[in-house]
Amino acid sequence: MSNISYFTEEGLKKIQEELHQLMAVERPSISKQIAEARDKGDLSENAEYDAAKEAQGLLEMRISKLEAVVKNARVIDESNMDVSKVLVLSKVKIKNKATGAMMAYTLVAENEANFKEGKISVDSPIGKGLLGKKKGDTAEIKVPSGVMQFEIVEISR
8 A cells, every 4th residue: 555645846856856866876876886896806705895785775775765755746736725724734833832932833744844944744743733723723732741732823825
C-alpha cells in the first residue's frame, strides 16, 4: 500500500531536484570511485573499494526512497482550501493558555517540516492536535511533559 504525501509545489520541486542531483551527479561519481578502487588490485583487502560500495548502497537506498516519495506525491492546490479550520498548509497563530506565549506555525507534510522556518509536520503532536480546529477553539495537545492547551487565534493561507 502506498503512502500518499501532500506537498506544496515548492516542496515537491526540492525533492525532485535532490533526486536529480543524486542520479545525475552522485551516482556517476560513486561508479567512478568504484572503478578506480577496482583498478588498484586485490578487492579482498581494498578498503577504498569497500567504502565506495557501501556509499553506493546508501545512495541507491536514498534514491529509491525519494523515487517512492515523488511517485506518491500530491500537490495541494491552496486556492480553494477552506480557511475556517486548520488544514495542511494552514498558517496558524496559537496562544499557549498557560504562559500566554504566541506562536505561529505553518502545517506542512512531514518531508517539508522545518522548525526554524516555522513549518511543523501535520504528523507532529502539535500538528495533529491543531488539525480540524477553528478560530477560537482550544486544542489540548499531549506532549511528553503533559497536556498543553493552545487557543487558535488566527488561521490563514
